Amino acid sequence: MLSIALGELIQIFRNRLVLVTSILMPAAVSAYFIYQHEAFATLGSLGYIAAVVTFTVGAFGLYTTTVTTLASRRQNLFLKRLRSTPASDAGILSGLMLPVTVLAVVQVIAILTALAVVAGGPANVLLLAAAVLATVIMMLGLGLATAGLTNSPEHAQVTTLPVSLGAIAVATWVGISGTEELTLLKRLLPGGAATELVLNAWNGGVPVADSLLLLLPTLGWVAMAVVLASRLFRWEPRR
Template sequence: MKAAAAHNARDLKVLFRTEWKLFNRVKANYIYAVFVPLMLMLALKFSQDQMKLADDNLKAGPVMVSTSVGILLVFSLYSFITGLYVLRREELVLKRLRTGEVSDPVILAGGASMYIVVCIVQILAVTTGVSLIFSTAPHQPLTALLGILTGLALMTVMAAATAALCKTAESVTIATLPAIFLLPMISGVYIPREILPNALADVLLFAPLSPTVDLVRSGWTQNLDTAGILARLLLAAAWTALFAWIAARKFRWEPRT
């Protein structure tokens, strides 16, 4: 067991270094990594001025923190990893890796590792910036961390499941559109569920990204008790397991002919 874990860790390290080198070759990637958080903070400040959150007993800081995390998970992680998986498949990289001793989960995790790290750095930068802008601080940092981890896991396996639908790299844009536009809308990223009708809000509580949004916000507001936190974690685990199952059954490791 320990030998297998050490072997997997070594493979992940090698795959991360490879993706790091490829990422480093395109200097525009760094501009994107810095530009997105800065523009996101400016956009959040502007949107907060337009939304009368106080009318619904919502504090702007925690809402904007959870919104920023949701946006980064969808746009900086999910969309990029989906395209990455399809591109590496077309380049036959995945097929070559699979002929070796690297396991399928390690191949997918290693390929996504660079963008996961970038997304984590962006999340840390934006949540810190938003907290300073709105003069707020996390009261349950562990809850917020759990929320971020659930989002990272969900978006990674969801990207693998979406990549299974893509025949070519050109089809990635179309395949990811439903999640990019619909997922933040129904999960409380763009519109807090508290301002929606109660019946609709209760239904949207079960949306895939809702547990992440709720946990991250609770990190600042402490509005979830232990039972609420566990319920969100179980729901997040269920969605992650579902998309992981789809990816395991449908993911293609070489181009379609």
């Protein structure tokens, strides 16, 4: 698995498209939010900025790159060749996804740390870590599911748009308006409960036990994504 991960990490830094979508674009958007944190805080709170930053990295840095990577490796038959090695299917996928996942987590940590230095830290760091981890797992699962419907890296630019833009839109909606109204709908949408969890972790004022219950809808989306991935994912190009 580690040898696959190392090779994939090298490919990421060689591929300009993946490098831009996975690192440069999320970092640029996040830097803008931090630079204008006072203006954006008037729309919601610092927790809102933290949530949007987390989902920007998750949507573009992790989700889109996951789909693009798997589609590319399937198209050039690299996935098929890997299956002829002693590595298990789980080991192959873990090796391919490990670099982009680590990069996304490091980005989120670095950007949220910068936000904390500039504007003040979160009320509960451990709860924030749980929210970020749940978001990463959800976006990774949705990426595996979407990869099953994606024929090529070029096709990924189309298939990833609904989820990536939708997740950021939900995070923005919940972050600005809160969950006092349409509570159930907002929590059941992909990313809604995770956004509320980030808000609670950063802003404080909500009991930890109540906040941890918000992990359930997010884990529900993870379970759904895993089921879809197991049914839709293909190791060879579609004919």
